[in-house]
Amino acid sequence: MNTSGRRLAERTARVKAAATRLGFDAVGIARADTLGPDYVRYRQWLDKGYHATLAYMDRNYDKREDPRRIVPGARSLVVVGQNYYTPHQHDASSDGGKIARYAWGDDYHDVMPPRLRSLASVLQEIDPEAESRVYTDTGPVLEKQWAVRAGLGWQGKHSNVISRSIGSWFFIGVVISTIELEADSPIEDYCGTCSACIDACPTNAIVEPYVVDAGKCLSYWTIETKPDVEIPLTIVGQMEGWLFGCDICQDVCPWNRFQQDCGEERFEPRLGETELSGEYLESLRQEDFSTRFRKSPLKRSKLAGLQRNARAVSTWRRLTAYESDTDQSTIK
Ligand code: SF4
Ligand code: SF4
Structure with a gap:
């Protein structure tokens, strides 16, 4: 290796060490380039209407295709993973609605950016000329595709990125920078x-392997739709008790046997709760909701949205109980 190659390797190692020191659980580097075929697949997904009413996904095409249109002169993307797995489970005996694992604690939109900004500062210490911008699900950046390019894992058939060392329970953050670093290679797809x-x-x-139709997904219906939109009965009938989000496709993934306790207090379930009861939500006043769910992902649904979801879960329970009674009487 020549001197400049050695210098590149050294500064890349410094960046990765800094990411680990800042508390990230995975880090990789991708070369700032066009997303090419990955971008084409994304456009095909949009063309089929699988983004449902998520209109923001259908904007800023040029930036999504090439990060150099976000940070002119960008050469590298530092992609990090933040494990959020905590060793708790949903209570099968609870009659409350289930909250998806990522939303048990504090909102990653609050937890991740300060750490990403610290990482960007490290880049600037190494290269004082470096210009960087940080993203975590906050702009026109296809984070999952960049995580794959940076070798953090592969995109599973459920469309989430899976790491061989920590499974799929992690958030993705990206620093787009003009600094030059040594790029990692993508890893194989281990879905088999x-x-x-x-x-x-x-x-x-999951309408075909690797393709999720958001318009059919419980996460979309319970998180992304406005509170005054009624959840269709075809979806309500399949809610499986989910109040906010859905973890089923990740819960069943064999790669999540490698999940590890993140040890991050802010991702622990608030008040130890992984479910919320419909009665509690119906009785909650707006000011108490705002206090209780400050800096929680659940505030995205708003109180009225959670109340709607709780009513849908309650309908699902009644439908399920009715079907079970009908089955029993048929058996008799
Ligand atoms: S299992 Fe749940 S989160 Fe996964 S695609 Fe289906 S509805 Fe969406
Ligand atoms: S459940 Fe199986 S097919 Fe789905 S993402 Fe995990 S390994 Fe891949």
Whole structure:
């Protein structure tokens, strides 16, 4: 290796060490380039309307295709993973609605950016000329595709990125920078012949391997739709008790046997709760909701949205109980 190659390797090692020191659980580097075929697949997904009403995904094409249109002169993307797995489970005996694992604690939109900005400062210490911008699900950046390019993992058939060392329970953050670093290589796809996520999805939202139709996904209906939009009965009938989000496709993934306790207090379930009861939500006043769910991902649904979801879960329970009674009487 020549001197400039050695220098590049050294500064890349410094950046990765800094990411680990800042508390990230995975880090990789991608070369700032056009996303090419990955971008084409994204456009095909949009063309099929699989983004449902998520209009923001259908904007800023040019930036999504090439990060150099976000940071002119960008040469590298530092992509990090933040594990959020905590060793708690949903209470099967609870009659509350289930909250998706990522939303048990504090909002990653609050936890990740300060750490990403610290990482960007390290880049600037190494190269004082470096210009960087940080993203975590906050702009026109296809984070999952960049995580794959940076070698953090592969995009599973459920569309989430899976790491061989920590599974899929992690958030992705990106620093786009003009600094030059040594790029990592993508890793193989280790889904193989498995189809557990596709088989387990209650709404058949994984319409083909690697393709999720948001318009069928419980996460979309319980998080992304406005509170005054009624959840269709076809979806309500398959809610499986989910109040906010859905973890089924990740819960069944065999790679999550490698999940590890993140040890981050801010991702622990608030008040120890992984479910919320419909009665509690119906009785909650707006000011108490704002206090209780400050800096929580649940505030995205708003109180009225959570109340709507709780009513849908309650309908799902009644439908399920009715079907079970009908089955029993048929058996008799
Ligand atoms: S989150 Fe739930 S509804 Fe959405 S694709 Fe996964 S299993 Fe299906
Ligand atoms: S459940 Fe199986 S097919 Fe789905 S993402 Fe995991 S390994 Fe891949």
